[in-house]
Amino acid sequence: MTVVVSVKVFDGIVVAADSATTIPLPDGSHQVYNNANKIFQLHRKKPVAAATWGLGVIGSASISTLAKDLRRRFMGEDPQRPEWTLQDDYTIKGVADRLTEFMFDELYSPQVASGQQPPAPLGFLIAGYQESAANEYHSELWTVNIEDPSTKPIPQLQAGSIQVGWVAFAIQEAVVRLFSGFDPTLPDALRAAVDPSQHPAIDETLKAVVKQPVIAGMPFADAIDLAKFLAETTIGYAHFLPGPDIVGGEVEVAGISRHEGFKWISRKHYYSPHLNPEDPGHHV
Numbered sequence: 001m002t003v004v005v006s007v008k009v010f011d012g013i014v015v016a017a018d019s020a021t022t023i024p025l026p027d028g029s030h031q032v033y034n035n036a037n038k039i040f041q042l043h044r045k046k047p048v049a050a051a052t053w054g055l056g057v058i059g060s061a062s063i064s065t066l067a068k069d070l071r072r073r074f075m076g077e078d079p080q081r082p083e084w085t086l087q088d089d090y091t092i093k094g095v096a097d098r099l100t101e102f103m104f105d106e107l108y109s110p111q112v113a114s115g116q117q118p119p120a121p122l123g124f125l126i127a128g129y130q131e132s133a134a135n136e137y138h139s140e141l142w143t144v145n146i147e148d149p150s151t152k153p154i155p156q157l158q159a160g161s162i163q164v165g166w167v168a169f170a171i172q173e174a175v176v177r178l179f180s181g182f183d184p185t186l187p188d189a190l191r192a193a194v195d196p197s198q199h200p201a202i203d204e205t206l207k208a209v210v211k212q213p214v215i216a217g218m219p220f221a222d223a224i225d226l227a228k229f230l231a232e233t234t235i236g237y238a239h240f241l242p243g244p245d246i247v248g249g250e251v252e253v254a255g256i257s258r259h260e261g262f263k264w265i266s267r268k269h270y271y272s273p274h275l276n277p278e279d280p281g282h283h284v
Contacts, residue, residue: 001020001022001053001170001171001238001246001247002017002018002020002021002038002052002053002054002169002170002171002247003017003018003053003168003169003170003171003172003230003231003234003235003247004016004017004038004051004052004053004123004125004168004169004170005017005166005167005168005169005175005227005230005231005234006051006125006127006141006166006167006227007165007166007214007223007224007226007227007230008139008141008159008163008164008165008166008167008214008223009164009214009215009216009217009218009220009223010164010216010217011218011219011220011223011257012139012220012223012255012256012257012258012260013127013128013139013141013255013256013257014220014223014224014226014227014253014254014255014256014265015039015049015051015125015127015227015253015254015255015256016039016227016228016230016231016251016252016253016254017038017039017051017053017231017251017252018038018231018234018235018247018248018249018250018251019034019035019036019037019038019248019249019250019251019252019268020032020033020034020036020245020246020247020248020249021033021034021036021038021056021062022056022246023056023057024117024118024120032244032245032246033056034248034249034250035249035250035268035270036056036062036063036064036249037062037064037252037268038051038052038053038063038064038252039051039252039253039254040052040064040067040068040071041071041254041262042067042070042071042074042095042099042126042128043071043074043075043086044071044075045075045261046074046086046090046128046261047128047129047137047256047257047258047261047262048074048086048090048092048095048126048127048128048129048256048262049126049127049128049254049256049262050067050099050124050125050126050127051124051125051127051169052067052122052123052124052125053122053123053169053170054120054121054122054123054146054170055120055121055122055146058103058107058108058111058117058122059107059111059116059117063122066102066103066107069102070098070099070102070103073085073098073102074086074095074098084098088131089131090130091130092126092127092128092129092130092140092141092142093140093142093155093157095126095128095142096124096126096142096143096144096155097155099124099126099144099155100144100152100153100154100155103122103124103144103146104144104146104152104153105152108122108146108149109149109150109152112149113149113150119148119149121145121146121147122145122146123143123144123145123146123169123170124143124144124145125141125142125143125158125169126141126142126143126144126155127139127140127141127142127256128140128256129256129257129258137258138160138161139159139161139256139258140157140159140160140161141157141158141159141167142155142156142157142158143155143156143158143169144156164214164215164216164218165212165214166179166213166214166226166227166230168230168234170247171234171238171246171247172184173234173237174233174234174236174237174238175230175233175234178230178233179210179211179212179213180206180209180210180211181206181209181210181211182206182209186206187202187203187206190202190206213226214226220255220257223255224253224255224265227253228251228253228265228266231251231253232251234247235247235248235251250266250268251266252264252266252267252268253265253266253267254267
């Protein structure tokens with residue numbers, strides 16, 4: 001499983017994720033690894049990124065490798081798909097649409113339809129900045145949730161340019177409990193236990209105890225610290241619950257801002273960058 005967290009403030013967007021991934025095995029069991037890459041820079045020169053949760057592979061290829069294939073298209077490096085090159089007038093929704101076409105239409109749906117892979121949920125967060133007609137940069141968050149291999153998902157806007165706050169995907173329980181003050185299953189349980197006439201009172205009571213740690217003017221460095229804290233809190237919470245760890249490994253964090261673009265804050269490598277100085281892209 002996974003935790004993906006995003007914190008959005010005026011100065012930028014932060015994305016954080018754990019490193020655990022679950023790979024389905026032919027016998028119906030699963031193998032968990034703690035070194036998956038779940039945050040991807042979708043263009044080396046444009047402030048656009050994605051994160052993933054759920055299924056860790058399509059066929060034999062990791063989502064990380066497939067995201068790099070998609071990046072090649074966006075950067076105009078795939079001679080078979082020149083029309084996928086991101087032009088200066090790109091939109092975050094357009095990026096989400098292309099990601100859906102690539103991951104679902106070309107890869108996931110045919111793989112499941114052929115019986116080579118059992119269906120499993122797969123989600124993506126697409127985050128970044130786009131330039132408006134007034135030469136201003138606006139940030140947006142979009143999600144793509146693949147659940148039914150026969151139904152193409154429609155990207156959903158999670159946060160527009162003026163919206164700020166935090167959001168968690170996949171394993172949400174720990175951070176929802178932390179700032180809401182109750183388990184995410186509690187509202188439905190209470191509504192089922194009382195007369196419908198009392199539902200508005202329940203909603204108002206629960207709403208009153210919710211805490212919001214994010215404000216628009218929060219410094220970007222503090223937004224980074226918050227995103228990392230939320231991911232690490234989820235890892236610790238899951239670790240001490242009965243049963244196997246469902247999130248874990250290192251926490252990777254990336255920041256996206258309109259002036260600095262995409263920047264890695266913390267990231268793991270399977271190789272040592274200082275031993276590979278000839279690789280100018282080891283940091284992205």
